[in-house]
Amino acid sequence: MLFHSKFTIEKERRPVFVHGAPAAAPASGEAGPAVPKTPELTEKQKEIQNQIDAIRQGNPDATQELANFQVQQADEDNSQLQERYKSALISAANAYFAELVLFGDGEDHLATVNEAFAPAGIVFELGADEKLTIGGEAVASGGEKARALTDAEQQMIDEAFSTNPKSKVAAERLMASMTAGSPDLAVAHGFFENFNKKSPQEKQAILTKDPAFQKFLSEIPVGQQEFVKQLRQTIAEATEGESAELSDEEKEDILDGARQELEKFDASKATEIDKNIMLARMQLRGIDTGNPEEIFAKPPVLRAFEGSPMERGFNKIMGLIGYILLSIQKMKDQMKGKTGAEVPAGQPAAGAEAPAPGQDVLRQKMKEEMKTKKGDRLLSDKGAQKTTLEGEITILQTEVDELKDKEDEEDKVAFEHKNGELQKKQQEVAQLTQEITMLQEMKTTAENQKNVLNGGKDALISYLDRPDARVRVPGGMKIYDGLKKMVFIVNDSFELSIANETGGPIDRTALGDLSGAITFRMGTGVDYFAINDQAVLKQPGELQAVFRQLLDGFKTDVKADEPPRPAAPPAAPTVPPVTA
Amino acid sequence: MSNSQQTSGIPAIPAKRTGAEIYNSIMREIEPELTLDQIPLMKEKYKDETPEKKKERGERYAKAMEEYERRYAQYMQKQDAKVRSFKIGAIHFAEDKASATDQEKLKSIESSFGTP
Numbered sequence: 059m060l061f062h063s064k065f066t067i068e069k070e071r072r073p074v075f076v077h078g079a080p081a082a083a084p085a086s087g088e089a090g091p092a093v094p095k096t097p098e099l100t101e102k103q104k105e106i107q108n109q110i111d112a113i114r115q116g117n118p119d120a121t122q123e124l125a126n127f128q129v130q131q132a133d134e135d136n137s138q139l140q141e142r143y144k145s146a147l148i149s150a151a152n153a154y155f156a157e158l159v160l161f162g163d164g165e166d167h168l169a170t171v172n173e174a175f176a177p178a179g180i181v182f183e184l185g186a187d188e189k190l191t192i193g194g195e196a197v198a199s200g201g202e203k204a205r206a207l208t209d210a211e212q213q214m215i216d217e218a219f220s221t222n223p224k225s226k227v228a229a230e231r232l233m234a235s236m237t238a239g240s241p242d243l244a245v246a247h248g249f250f251e252n253f254n255k256k257s258p259q260e261k262q263a264i265l266t267k268d269p270a271f272q273k274f275l276s277e278i279p280v281g282q283q284e285f286v287k288q289l290r291q292t293i294a295e296a297t298e299g300e301s302a303e304l305s306d307e308e309k310e311d312i313l314d315g316a317r318q319e320l321e322k323f324d325a326s327k328a329t330e331i332d333k334n335i336m337l338a339r340m341q342l343r344g345i346d347t348g349n350p351e352e353i354f355a356k357p358p359v360l361r362a363f364e365g366s367p368m369e370r371g372f373n374k375i376m377g378l379i380g381y382i383l384l385s386i387q388k389m390k391d392q393m394k395g396k397t398g399a400e401v402p403a404g405q406p407a408a409g410a411e412a413p414a415p416g417q418d419v420l421r422q423k424m425k426e427e428m429k430t431k432k433g434d435r436l437l438s439d440k441g442a443q444k445t446t447l448e449g450e451i452t453i454l455q456t457e458v459d460e461l462k463d464k465e466d467e468e469d470k471v472a473f474e475h476k477n478g479e480l481q482k483k484q485q486e487v488a489q490l491t492q493e494i495t496m497l498q499e500m501k502t503t504a505e506n507q508k509n510v511l512n513g514g515k516d517a518l519i520s521y522l523d524r525p526d527a528r529v530r531v532p533g534g535m536k537i538y539d540g541l542k543k544m545v546f547i548v549n550d551s552f553e554l555s556i557a558n559e560t561g562g563p564i565d566r567t568a569l570g571d572l573s574g575a576i577t578f579r580m581g582t583g584v585d586y587f588a589i590n591d592q593a594v595l596k597q598p599g600e601l602q603a604v605f606r607q608l609l610d611g612f613k614t615d616v617k618a619d620e621p622p623r624p625a626a627p628p629a630a631p632t633v634p635p636v637t638a
Numbered sequence: 639m640s641n642s643q644q645t646s647g648i649p650a651i652p653a654k655r656t657g658a659e660i661y662n663s664i665m666r667e668i669e670p671e672l673t674l675d676q677i678p679l680m681k682e683k684y685k686d687e688t689p690e691k692k693k694e695r696g697e698r699y700a701k702a703m704e705e706y707e708r709r710y711a712q713y714m715q716k717q718d719a720k721v722r723s724f725k726i727g728a729i730h731f732a733e734d735k736a737s738a739t740d741q742e743k744l745k746s747i748e749s750s751f752g753t754p
Contacts, residue, residue: 106707114700116693118684122677124703125661128710129674133657135714142721143651150728157736174735509670520691 102131144192151175151182151190172227181231211456214381217315218342218374221308225296225371228289229378236382243386249282250379258348265290265369290368293375297367304370309362312344316360319343324463325354332459335384341377344370385456420496428551437497444490447483454480500552507554507598511546514605521612531615533575537608540572546595553594556587564593579611580604652720664709669702 109124151171158167168184175182183193211233219226236243256264256274263270271290275283304312323336333354341347344363352359363373427436458480461473522528522538531537544564549555556564573587580586586604588596595601662673670676684695 106703110700110703113696113703116689116696118680118692118696118699121672121680121699121703125665125672125674125677128706129657129661131657132660132710136654136657136660136717139717139721140651140654143724146721146725146728147651149725150732153729154732154735157732505666505670520694 147175147180148182148190148192151180155182155190169227176230176234181227211453214339214342215378218344218378220311222296222300222371225293225374228292228296229375232375232378233382236379243382245282245285246379247383249278249286250376250383252278252282253286253376262365262369265372266366289375290372293371294368297371300367300370302366304362304364312362313360316340316343316345317358320353320358322463323354327463331384331388335381335388335459338377338380338384342374342381343377344374347377385459386452388455388459417496420492421500424493424496424500425551432550433497433501433552434550437494437501440490440494440497444487444494447487447490451480451483451487454483497552501548504548504552504554508546508548511554511598511601511605514602514609515541515544515546518605518609518612521609527612527616531612533579534612534615536571536575537579540568540575543568544572549592549594553592554598555593556589556595557593564589576604576608579608651724660710660713661706664713665702665706668705668709669699672699672702672706 105127106124109120109127112120113124154174155167155171158170168182168190171190172181181193182190185191212230215226215229215233219229232246236246253261253264253274260270264274265271275286278286319339320336325333325336328336333350337347337350337353340353340360341363345353346361346363347353349359363370365373424436431439454476458473458476461469461476464470464473519538519541522531522534522541528534528538543559544556545559545561547555547557547561556569558564569587569589573585576587577583577585584597584600586597586601590596658674662675665672671680684692687695
């Protein structure tokens with residue numbers, strides 16, 4: 059328990075708990091949270107203490123309220139932590155920006171700073187006070203960090219948004235945040251599907267008329283609403299000042315770039331998903347993709363997408379989202395072996411899973427790994443490894459797609475090499491998935507066993523809490539004392555172990571006494587509490603049944619030992635009423 | 639929760655955990671009955687409990703909450719340290735970037751001296 063120096067401890071009151079040490083005063087330049095003022099701290103502490111007292115007085119149902127309060131507190135504290143992280147990045151960016159302004163070449167120092175900080179998923183804006191602030195979502199949620207773009211992805215975005223740096227930055231950020239499995243991707247996917255269900259006229263109305271936009275927002279889930287509001291605002295800001303219509307020169311640039319890309323693409327040999335990916339790339343370039351047959355014709359019939367700057371920008375972003383979603387889908391399909399993509403001779407089929415070792419072998423492998431690394435840490439590291447690999451697979455898949463139909467010998471060699479690398483990484487992901495599943499299963503099994511056995515132990519202790527029960531049950535005192543001095547825990551290797559009542563190393567002598575008393579009662583000669591050097595139980599599976607049998611045995615002993623009830627006295631004869 | 643990670647030298651902000659995740663991860667190690675998914679089951683589970691047992695359980699829960707407060711304080715102290723470390727990493731990153739700019743300018747000046 060922590061005692062705060064500002065509070066005096068009265069005899070009849072419990073000590074007050076400090077809800078964390080007071081936050082350090084923010085260093086200069088850091089926009090950290092204010093140190094909580096004493097009165098506010100007192101109120102919170104009083105509230106917590108009141109709740110704990112209520113629980114202690116026999117109202118365990120008050121735990122829900124206290125738990126809710128603690129969850130809320132944790133939310134608030136962590137929001138403040140996120141602000142401090144962002145503030146630290148803002149300070150660093152401003153320091154770099156100031157250097158560039160004073161000593162750097164060129165004019166677009168903001169772009170230079172954004173380029174430098176792009177791998178962190180951050181985009182800065184210049185405020186009216188000439189200081190940088192964060193312009194967009196800084197944190198990739200759910201543990202997925204924004205990734206650096208590949209050269210191919212960067213080139214694709216550079217070409218698509220060559221005339222609009224602000225749109226380009228928004229597109230880069232979007233692409234970097236949409237990694238396989240990320241919540242951002244799920245939100246974008248949902249929005250993408252909802253928007254694409256609309257007719258071209260409806261889409262135009264949504265983008266250009268506020269009532270239609272508001273109506274569309276009301277039809278989609280909350281998570282998507284935030285996403286599309288932010289997207290619309292970003293595109294509106296990015297396209298402000300653009301000419302209302304495309305000039306002839308701009309149209310020609312769009313069409314030229316698209317033609318060059320389509321020259322290398324043979325739609326007659328491509329799969330459906332490859333064709334859709336190519337359509338998304340065309341949309342990203344600013345092509346009107348309303349008529350795919352014309353686009354895939356030889357020679358292609360192309361039209362630039364016309365509309366207001368907002369509509370053109372939005373159309374490109376939809377192309378980008380579509381491209382990302384389809385690429386990830388293609389990668390997933392290949393892992394499942396659905397696309398039937400050609401496989402170079404000698405290589406395992408695309409999507410083939412790593413040969414699954416027997417479950418026992420896998421479990422043993424995980425046990426070995428947990429000898430050098432804690433189970434939770436191993437889980438977390440493998441999860442992070444898998445995420446990184448999935449990102450690399452997405453990138454490799456793009457490169458493999460680009461090289462696939464090339465005729466040049468050098469390109470063919472590069473394709474073979476990259477395709478081999480891709481399949482190797484896919485197998486690694488499959489292996490990691492199995493290992494993560496096994497670790498989670500081991501942890502859950504151990505936790506469940508622990509809960510059941512601690513429950514059984516507590517039931518025995520509860521029964522023997524009555525002094526008369528301990529006396530009447532042969533061995534009751536020893537068993538009661540022994541059980542009170544131990545607890546079942548799950549150790550760092552997800553194994554069921556025994557610890558003393560405070561979670562520290564078990565007293566083996568005391569455990570031996572307990573085990574002896576129970577073995578004697580059970581009459582089997584089996585040491586049910588046998589443990590190894592690390593206090594891991596050797597035969598945990600039997601203990602649950604043992605506890606149950608013990609409890610039944612205790613009840614029988616107590617009942618047998620109860621003194622016989624005295625015979626009920628004979629009923630008194632009823633006296634008839636005296637009648638006059 | 640992932641720790642701060644370096645991506646091309648720039649520290650990345652760790653993903654934010656929800657209050658529920660943090661609460662559950664700490665409380666699970668202290669008193670599993672007080673995790674958020676278990677609390678609602680309490681009423682039904684202990685509906686036949688005697689008042690004495692209820693009070694014992696209340697004492698156990700009160701201790702668990704006290705322990706939670708202590709461990710949460712430790713958790714927040716660790717987070718403070720991580721933020722401080724992150725801040726230093728960000729400053730170093732900015733310094734390195736600025737220094738790289740200076741080095742390029744110096745090279746450019748030196749090479750202009752070298753040309754006849």
